[in-house]
Structure formats: structure tokens, C-alpha cells
Amino acid sequence: MLLRHTPEEVMERKAVSINPAKTCQPIGAMYAALGIHGCLPHSHGSQGCCSYHRSTLTRHYKEPISASTSSFTEGASVFGGQANLLQGINNIFTVYEPDVIAVHTTCLSETIGDDLPQIRKKAEQEGKIPEGKYVIGAPTPSYQGSHVTGFSNMVKAMVDFSEKTDTKNGKINIIPGWVEPCDMEEIKRMSKLTGIDTIMFPDTSGVLNAPMTGEYKMFPDGGTTIEELKSTGDSTGTLALGEWCSADAARTLDKKCKVPCTVLDMPFGLQATDRFVDTLRTIAGVSVSDELVYERGQLVDMLTDMHQWTYKKKVAIAGDPDHVIAMVEFLITLGMQPVHVVTGTPGKKFEKRIKELTKDQDFEVNVKAKGDLFLLHQWMKNEPVDLLICNTYGKYIARDEDVPFLRWGFPILDRQGHQYFPTVGYKGGLRLLERILGLLLDRKDRDDPEMKFELVL
Numbered sequence: 001m002l003l004r005h006t007p008e009e010v011m012e013r014k015a016v017s018i019n020p021a022k023t024c025q026p027i028g029a030m031y032a033a034l035g036i037h038g039c040l041p042h043s044h045g046s047q048g049c050c051s052y053h054r055s056t057l058t059r060h061y062k063e064p065i066s067a068s069t070s071s072f073t074e075g076a077s078v079f080g081g082q083a084n085l086l087q088g089i090n091n092i093f094t095v096y097e098p099d100v101i102a103v104h105t106t107c108l109s110e111t112i113g114d115d116l117p118q119i120r121k122k123a124e125q126e127g128k129i130p131e132g133k134y135v136i137g138a139p140t141p142s143y144q145g146s147h148v149t150g151f152s153n154m155v156k157a158m159v160d161f162s163e164k165t166d167t168k169n170g171k172i173n174i175i176p177g178w179v180e181p182c183d184m185e186e187i188k189r190m191s192k193l194t195g196i197d198t199i200m201f202p203d204t205s206g207v208l209n210a211p212m213t214g215e216y217k218m219f220p221d222g223g224t225t226i227e228e229l230k231s232t233g234d235s236t237g238t239l240a241l242g243e244w245c246s247a248d249a250a251r252t253l254d255k256k257c258k259v260p261c262t263v264l265d266m267p268f269g270l271q272a273t274d275r276f277v278d279t280l281r282t283i284a285g286v287s288v289s290d291e292l293v294y295e296r297g298q299l300v301d302m303l304t305d306m307h308q309w310t311y312k313k314k315v316a317i318a319g320d321p322d323h324v325i326a327m328v329e330f331l332i333t334l335g336m337q338p339v340h341v342v343t344g345t346p347g348k349k350f351e352k353r354i355k356e357l358t359k360d361q362d363f364e365v366n367v368k369a370k371g372d373l374f375l376l377h378q379w380m381k382n383e384p385v386d387l388l389i390c391n392t393y394g395k396y397i398a399r400d401e402d403v404p405f406l407r408w409g410f411p412i413l414d415r416q417g418h419q420y421f422p423t424v425g426y427k428g429g430l431r432l433l434e435r436i437l438g439l440l441l442d443r444k445d446r447d448d449p450e451m452k453f454e455l456v457l
């Protein structure tokens with residue numbers, strides 16, 4: 001009973017968050033930056049911030065995360081970090097030779113008021129950025145938003161690269177949002193099956209799920225290249241997956257280079273994937289490929305066969321808004337009841353969207369944006385559930401309440417495989433369903449009396 005002090009009585013809290021359902025902005029910025037080929041993320045703040053961000057990403061992706069820091073000490077905290085960043089840019093290009101340095105700020109540098117565009121300009125004037133190399137920057141004050149906001153801000157900063165020429169490239173930009181590297185691979189596979197040539201940015205596939213080859217590469221082979229990022233301005237259109245993660249960058253690109261954008265939910269589950277595939281098909285002006293029709297049929301078959309086990313099962317879910325919205329829709333498709341829904345990221349439109357998704361259902365939903373896991377736990381004490389879906393931090397609640405627990409989202413610190421097995425698309429839907437069913441049926445096998453303990457389910 002690690003969380004035995006969590007009371008059932010829910011009281012309104014404004015000034016304190018307990019067991020947050022989010023982490024800090026620069027972690028998202030660092031993850032996004034790793035999706036550019038040859039990029040070194042740079043944390044403009046103290047070493048402690050950078051260590052925390054790197055270690056969280058390393059623990060989730062089980063890969064070494066390279067990043068540099070402006071190493072603020074007392075002097076920089078008082079006088080500002082310009083001198084540290086200028087020196088850092090010089091050292092990094094000299095020693096590590098990245099193509100790009102992607103700088104994000106931290107609470108400290110934001111509070112001091114360091115101006116990244118001005119510092120970059122000074123670095124250019126002083127010749128510290130070699131020819132053909134780049135420095136981009138994103139503001140990521142962690143006392144606002146969440147890791148999702150930081151991710152979105154860094155993706156938006158990538159739009160700086162875009163150039164508009166007189167020649168269209170015939171490609172579609174896909175901004176996948178914060179999904180696993182294997183999910184990005186799956187989105188590219190589905191686009192290819194529809195006959196669409198894409199530029200995905202950011203793209204961490206081949207970076208954070210790269211194979212062991214015995215050879216260390218400071219900059220792995222994967223990631224969106226600078227040439228691709230420049231070319232995004234000549235694309236036919238942009239598909240942004242996730243309002244919170246991707247929409248800002250897509251709209252900025254539209255404004256800058258007149259590349260029209262469509263914002264969709266992340267393609268988790270049957271219906272969100274249907275909308276994604278339908279949009280791809282419409283853009284390409286083709287019918288849906290036989291392979292995707294086949295995969296869809298498999299997912300529909302399994303969810304129909306297994307409906308008896310998922311029907312009316314209650315679920316509590318916490319995670320990032322774009323993930324949770326798509327998952328809530330999928331759970332409803334499965335006949336399940338997502339009764340408690342929390343995201344740590346602020347935004348009232350999240351609550352509105354969840355209420356819309358659940359409005360015609362025969363259950364009431366508790367939903368909170370900028371909520372925390374303490375509140376989710378309290379709700380579960382008042383209305384118990386059959387399944388908890390959350391990142392690793394949910395394990396304490398699952399243990400205390402003895403509830404089956406699906407680890408999904410970021411971060412997952414105590415299991416493997418999430419970077420290799422996609423959960424987007426129809427195939428990903430099958431995997432999600434298989435995992436949910438496994439948890440529910442394992443619990444049934446554990447709890448059934450011997451008279452009801454069946455070989456065949």
C-alpha cells in the first residue's frame with residue numbers, strides 16, 4: 001500500500017499537484033530534436049536539467065541519449081547564459097560536428113530572460129556557426145504546459161528550415177506527433193501502401209530503435225534530413241497527427257509557405273485509423289490498398305470475437321492528450337467504459353473533446369486536464385475500474401487497488417518492447433487489443449473459483 005494515504009474524499013485543489021501526470025517541457029523538445037538527422041539537442045540551463053531529461057529518455061527508449069548543456073552556474077544565473085551558449089556552440093561544432101544544434105531553454109534561462117534568436121544571431125556574426133551547419137531554438141519554460149508543449153515547440157522550430165521554391169515536390173508532410181519510433185515506421189509504411197511519398201518530421205525511427213551493429217555512431221542513420229526539412233515548404237500538403245503535438249507546426253508552415261494542412265487525431269484504434277487512411281486515400285486520389293483493407297478486417301474480426309470480454313468493462317486512463325483522446329474513442333468502440341480520464345497537460349478543449357466522445361454513452365465520465373494521478377486514484381477509489389491505462393507511474397495505483405494495468409504512453413521505465421511494437425494503425429490496434437484482452441483474461445483466470453476456471457475462453 002505505497003499510496004495508502006490517498007483519501008477517497010475529493011477536494012478541490014488549485015495550488016498543488018500530487019503525482020503529476022506530465023513531465024517537463026525540455027524532455028519533449030529533446031525527443032523531437034533527436035528526430036532530425038545529425039542533430040545534437042542542447043539544453044540551455046544547468047547540468048541537472050539536462051541530466052534529468054537525458055536519463056528519462058534513456059530509461060524509456062533504452063538507448064544512450066546524447067545532448068549537450070550550457071552548464072549554468074551561479075554566474076550565468078545572475079548575468080544570463082549568453083556567454084555559455086556562445087562558447088557551447090563553438091565547442092560542439094568543433095568537437096562533435098553535428099549538422100544541427102537544437103537548443104531548448106529551461107526554467108532558469110527563461111526566468112533570466114535569455115533571448116535565443118538574439119544569441120543565435122550573435123553566434124552567426126561571430127562566425128561560430130560553420131557554413132552548412134545550423135542552430136535552431138525553441139522556448140520551453142517548464143512552469144507552463146508539459147513535455148507535450150515542449151515537443152510541439154521544437155517541431156514548430158523545425159519549420160524554420162522550410163523553403164518555398166517555384167517547384168512542388170509532390171510529397172505530403174506528415175507530422176506524427178510524440179509517438180514511438182516504431183509508430184513512425186508504421187505510419188510511413190501505411191502511407192507507402194497508399195502510394196504517397198512523404199516527408200516525416202520529426203522522425204526518430206532508426207535513431208531510438210536502431211539495431212545493434214557493434215559500431216557506435218554519434219549520429220545514427222535515421223532522422224529527417226536538413227534537405228527534407230527545407231523541402232517541406234514545397235510539399236502539396238501537411239498531415240498533422242495530434243492537435244497538441246503537431247498542429248502548431250503545421251499551421252506555422254501553412255502560414256510561412258502556403259502548404260495547406262489537415263489536423264487529425266493520432267491514428268490509435270479503429271476509427272482514428274480509418275480517418276487517417278481515408279485522408280491519405282483522398283490526397284492520393286486512390287482506393288485504399290488491399291493490404292490495409294485486409295489489416296482492418298483482421299482488427300474488426302478480433303474486436304468482434306472478443307467483445308464479450310471487453311463489453312462494459314470500466315477503465316481509468318491517464319496520459320498525453322492526443323494519445324488519450326484516440327484511446328478513449330477506441331475503448332468505446334470495444335464496448336468499454338472509460339469512466340476516469342486525466343491528462344497532466346493543460347487545455348480545456350481536452351475536457352470538451354472527451355465529453356463529446358462519451359456524450360451518447362450510458363456512463364458518466366470524470367475528466368480533468370491539468371490533472372494528476374492523485375486525483376485519478378481518488379476517482380478509482382470512489383468508482384472502481386477493471387483496467388488502468390497509464391505510463392509506468394500508474395503502477396503504484398494499480399498495485400494498491402489491485403487493478404490490471406496496461407503500460408502505455410510516456411514514460412515506460414520498467415518494461416521493454418514499446419519502441420519496437422507499434423500501437424498505431426490497424427496492426428497497432430490489434431496489438432493494443434491483444435494486450436488489453438490478455439490483462440482482462442489473466443485477471444479472470446486468477447479470480448475465478450475452480451468451478452468456473454475454464455480451459456477455453
Ligand code: SF4
Nearest residue numbers: 024049052106107142
Ligand atoms: S528546472 Fe525546469 S527545466 Fe529543469 S528539470 Fe526542473 S522543471 Fe525541467
